[in-house]
Structure formats: structure tokens, C-alpha cells
Amino acid sequence: MAPLTTAKAAVVVRDLRKEYPTPNDPLVVLRDVNLELSRGTPLAIVGPSGSGKSTLLNILGTLDQPTGGSFTLDGVDPFTLSPKDLASFRSTKIGFIFQDHLLLPQLSAAENVLVAKLAQGKATKADGDRARQLLKDVGLADRASHLPSELSGGEQQRVAIARAMMNSPTLMLADEPTGNLDPKTAQQVADLLFDLASKTGSVLVVVTHSMELAGRFPKRMRMQDGELVNA
Numbered sequence: 001m002a003p004l005t006t007a008k009a010a011v012v013v014r015d016l017r018k019e020y021p022t023p024n025d026p027l028v029v030l031r032d033v034n035l036e037l038s039r040g041t042p043l044a045i046v047g048p049s050g051s052g053k054s055t056l057l058n059i060l061g062t063l064d065q066p067t068g069g070s071f072t073l074d075g076v077d078p079f080t081l082s083p084k085d086l087a088s089f090r091s092t093k094i095g096f097i098f099q100d101h102l103l104l105p106q107l108s109a110a111e112n113v114l115v116a117k118l119a120q121g122k123a124t125k126a127d128g129d130r131a132r133q134l135l136k137d138v139g140l141a142d143r144a145s146h147l148p149s150e151l152s153g154g155e156q157q158r159v160a161i162a163r164a165m166m167n168s169p170t171l172m173l174a175d176e177p178t179g180n181l182d183p184k185t186a187q188q189v190a191d192l193l194f195d196l197a198s199k200t201g202s203v204l205v206v207v208t209h210s211m212e213l214a215g216r217f218p219k220r221m222r223m224q225d226g227e228l229v230n231a
């Protein structure tokens with residue numbers, strides 16, 4: 001393997017391993033994942049169902065712990081932090097967009113975006129202004145007070161993108177973000193993700209089944225036999 005340089009990389013993953021215990025041999029999902037990402041280089045990850053894409057994304061999102069190897073974000077290994085510091089690190093450094101938007105059904109679009117701030121304490125007036133601005137950026141200025149049930153699938157996913165952007169994260173993770181959308185809406189949502197990530201300089205990592213979506217990324221990798229290989 002070519003020597004890796006770490007100077008500018010926001011995300012550095014080395015020899016990452018994830019296995020699950022079973023009654024027999026452990027199930028090895030991630031065998032040896034290596035990855036280095038700098039701001040401004042969006043990455044698409046493709047690979048068959050069950051190959052470990054979500055497992056990897058969840059570890060990068062600090063929602064799950066690796067069995068071995070290391071991961072640093074902005075030079076910090078999140079798995080060395082106390083639970084309290086990890087929660088704070090996650091909410092300030094990482095934005096997550098899931099296939100299902102996971103909006104809170106009883107909250108308006110604007111409140112759902114603000115939730116990202118509430119995780120850190122109280123939302124200020126400036127936070128409210130930023131949430132409204134983000135809704136404007138995702139084309140939903142006039143939908144701020146709508147409940148998720150009053151929005152289309154594409155609009156719900158736009159709210160989820162605005163929520164992920166709320167804290168200007170270093171790392172934006174999206175797991176099949178367009179998987180539940182029709183092709184035209186999927187394209188619009190993908191355009192938006194690209195635009196916003198490049199505008200803010202976040203490192204964007206998108207898992208997708210869509211070769212069309214993956215094809216638009218400057219960097220593509222495939223999950224294969226527990227490793228990430230260039231695609």
C-alpha cells in the first residue's frame with residue numbers, strides 16, 4: 001500500500017476492524033479499512049447489501065465502536081473521550097443524514113433543525129435565525145412551520161440535511177440519503193448535498209446504491225471483503 005500522509009486529512013482511518021460475536025467464529029464485517037479524507041473531497045461508498053457500509057458509517061459517526069484499529073477526526077480519537085465529551089464532540093463535529101429522515105413528527109421543520117442545537121443546551125435567538133436560514137438554503141423558507149407529515153419525502157430529506165448542517169460539522173455522513181426518493185427528487189437532494197458540503201467545506205461521505213449518484217463523486221470506493229478499495 002502507498003504511504004499515507006496525515007498532515008491535512010480531517011478524517012484518518014487506520015486498520016479499522018469490526019467484528020460481532022456469534023456462537024461460533026466472530027462475524028468479521030470490517031477487516032482492514034484504511035481511509036484518509038480532506039475537506040473538499042466528497043467520497044461515495046458503494047458495495048453490496050450486507051458488506052458493512054452502514055457499520056463503517058456508524059463508526060465514523062461515533063454511534064458504534066470499532067473492535068480494532070483507529071479513527072481520528074480533526075486529530076481527535078473520539079473513542080478515547082468520556083461519554084459526555086463524546087456526545088459533545090459528536091454534536092459539534094458530525095452531521096448525520098439517514099435513509100429515513102428520522103425527523104421528530106411532533107416538531108415543525110424549523111424545530112427539527114434546531115434539535116441539533118438543543119443537544120448542546122439551549123437554543124439562542126441566533127440559532128433560530130440560523131435554522132431559518134438553513135431552511136432557506138435547502139429551498140424550504142416557506143415551510144418552516146410545517147410538520148414532517150405535511151412535507152413530501154424530498155422536503156423531509158431537505159429538512160434532515162439542514163439539521164445535519166446546523167452545527168457546521170467537519171464531517172457529514174449520509175447513509176443512502178436518496179434511497180427512498182424518486183429519481184428526479186433524488187437528483188435534487190443529491191445536488192443540494194453536494195452544494196452545501198462544498199460551500200461549507202465539510203467532508204462529505206455518502207453511502208449509496210445509486211451508480212448515478214456515485215458517478216458524480218470525485219472519489220469513489222467500494223466495500224469489498226471487509227476492506228475499502230478504489231472503485
Ligand code: ADP
Binds near residue numbers: 020049050056
Ligand atoms: P450494509 O450497510 O453494507 O448493507 P451493514 O453494515 O448494515 O451492511 O451490515 C454488515 C453485516 O454486519 C451484515 O452481515 C449484518 O448482518 C451484520 N451486522 C450489522 N449489525 C450487526 C449487529 N449489531 N450484530 C451482529 N451483526 C450485525
Ligand code: MG
Binds near residue numbers: 053054055
Ligand atoms: Mg446499510
